[in-house]
Amino acid sequence: MPDDGGAVAAAASALFERPHADVLIIGGGINGLATFRDLALQGVDVALVERRDIAVGATAASSHMIHGGVRYLENGEFRLVHEAVTERNDLLRTAAHYVRPLRTTIPIFTTFSGLFSAPLRFLRHGAGRRTERGALLIKLGLTIYDAFSRGRGRVPRHTFRGRRRSLRALPRLNPRVEYTATYWDASLRDPERLALDVLTDALEAGPHARAATYVEAVESRAGRIVLRDVRDGRECEFAASVVVNASGPWTDLTNVGLGVPSRLVGGTKGSHIVLDHPELLEATGGRELFFEHRDGRVVLIYPLKGRVLVGTTDIEHDMREPIVCTDEEVAYFFDLIGHVFPGIPVDAGQIVHRFAGVRPLPGHGDVAPGYVSRDYRIERGALPGGAGVVLLSLVGGKWTTFRALGERLSNVVLAELGVARRTGTRGLAIGGGRGFPRGQRARERWLDMHTHGVDRARARVLLERYGTRAVAVMARMRDDADDRPLTSAPTYSTGELRHLARTELIWHLDDVLLRRTSLAFTGQANEAVAREVADVVAGVLGWDTRRIEDEVRRALEMIDPGQVRTEEATWPTT
The missing domain is CATH 1.10.8.870 (Alpha-glycerophosphate oxidase, cap domain)
Structure with missing residues (x-):
């Protein structure tokens, strides 16, 4: 029998019929979901609302990778890289249904370039003349990267090859290549489905965990959050002791709506295209090509599901503007393919999908987008109205570290509630894993x-x-x-x-x-x-x-x- 909305309607009713919880999370992206799961497993009375579908936005618009972030080493983000490598290795075990080892190859066209300018670029926050990263700099970075994985044994160490062996392995590669470096990270085959598994784990913890999609937080009134059902317009005032703003690049807009203006986020847009291109697919040799394009941006060509994923850009974005993959970005992607595989033509007719999202990066002033920290932090505030409701705003966060971020944010929430942690999530299998x-x-x-x-x-x-x-x-x-x-x-x-x-x-x-x-x-x-x-x-x-x-x-x-x-x-x- 039809049930007029099914699970969505039932989930909204569960919130509106009991409009209170210890914690309310605003935002159904992967970081909000990870925090929801962690708190649910602690037995906390927790609710989550998302104004659209689960895993829309940056969560869906990812590069489909779980990676330690080798390029973040150049920015000096050693804490983040160590955490990301640890989480990558953990996800290869706990989410093995969606996270798989990914062989990644870097084509390199110089030997010494960038060895001395890279530290200066770091000190100048990306300013100054760009110099291509050469073999020695990449070798140093991968050696450090391997060190972070030592003792965990989830992926092999990197290897280096000269031109002859590189072209033997990848014969369609640009013949100007001097070296290739190959290392291992992990692919994320279905980010949206893994996000759904995280949500389902939380809901299966018990009725104390409730989540509703197509329900938006529109304002605060006397310390309560006004929730509106997008489907029919009905509203309720929802009470919580702690409110977590995990709305990603919309964090500042959410806070404005709650009466707590902020300027925390300075997101950048990343776009991708998906090609149905058998010739290019074969040329990749079943591995990701991860490399520096002519403008210094690190980009990728990635075989996935019988197609080829190409990305990504890193462009300052005003959240009041549409978030789409533009024709200019498509032209950029075609150019980067030609840089690595000059003998393989590509045209717009081979595009079967394109998408864009905004990374929830911290506000960064005049720092170049590629040098903005990919780490995360939690800002504490309070809702207006004198009710003593704590507002925690999440700034930053990436797919790879979602579990660790959720645990850290949950620890802050538990401290606010005066509740002890009951269990950890490290090593705990996720959903169909x-x-x-x-x-x-x-x-x-x-x-x-x-x-x-x-x-x-x-x-x-x-x-x-x-x-x-x-x-x-x-x-x-x-x-x-x-x-x-x-x-x-x-x-x-x-x-x-x-x-x-x-x-x-x-x-x-x-x-x-x-x-x-x-x-x-x-x-x-x-x-x-x-x-x-x-x-x-x-x-x-x-x-x-x-x-x-x-x-x-x-x-x-x-x-x-x-x-x-x-x-x-x-x-x-x-």
Whole structure:
């Protein structure tokens, strides 16, 4: 039976019917979710609101990497690199369903360049004449990087090759290359789904953890936060002892709405394109190419899901303006591909997806974007009204360190509440990473145990897609008498999508196409797919014919030959 909004409506009602908690978190990006999960596991009465879908914005617009940040060494951010390497190694074990080792190669075109200018650039915060980073400087950086991983044994040490061996391994590489350096970080195959696993872990901790999407925090009144349901406009005043502002690049705008003006964030826009380009895909040799472009920006070419991800830019951005990947950025990406693979032509017709997001970096004045700290900090304040409500604003944060950040922010919250920590999250498996079989033999044994009533090849796809949460997906598919592969996208099935619609806080069709599946990322989200997916989930979400048409139109506007508006330059007004 239709339930008019399903899980989204139920989640909003749970907040409005009990409008109070010890902690309210504003923002459903990965750092807000990590803090929510940590606090939920401590037994804290905690609520989270997000004005759109889970994992929209910078969380979705990532480079799909979990990395220690080798280039941050040049900025002197040794604490952050050490923490990031530690977290990367931990995620390779705790989230092995989505985080996998990634061989990364740096093409190098000089030997000595940058050895003496790099320290000066650091001291001048990026000012001064740019000098290309040469082999010796990169060798020094990777040696330090390896040292941070020593004793943890999750990834191999780096290697160096001269021109001849480099071109033997990557024959389409620019023949001007002098060396290549290869090291290991980690890929993040499905950032939105990992974020959803973090959320689900929190909700499964018990009814003391509540989260609602499409609910916005619009203002504060006498120490209470006014929440508004985006779907129907209803409001309530929500009381909490601690309010956490984890709204990323919107942190200052959120604080203005709460009556606490701030100037904490100075975000920069990063854009990416996804190419359906078999020749370029083959040329990468199955590895990420991570290198310095002519302007000094560190960029990447990255094979993922049978496509090639290319990025990223680092441009100052006004949060009042639209956040989109521009044609100028696309031209920049084509130029950087030509720099490394000069014999491989690329054109706009090969773009199947593009997206942009704003990094929630701290305000940085005249410091060049590439030299702005990627570390994070927590600012303490209070809501107006004299009610003694603590406001904690998160500044900064990156995907790799989400667990550590969530733990640190939770420790601050627990101190404010006078509550002792009950458990830690280091080493604690996330979502479908619990019991995830590592290695081919282990996967086959897992399939032997859990593939009942589902085709084995299909079960293998679901295991890769959801980790061990595939067990629940397969159970719902078996119970769904009408389960069948989609005609327009047969790697997904109707029972599978109906299960997602029932359980994963879906309100719009683009929630499914962009963030619950890989259909948009891989360029499959055309009109036929959009219509079929809408028809499939309509019965669960209570959509009539007019709503289906509206959702298809909205989704196709958002996925306009790959142009995805992951973030809108709007903010609620009272």
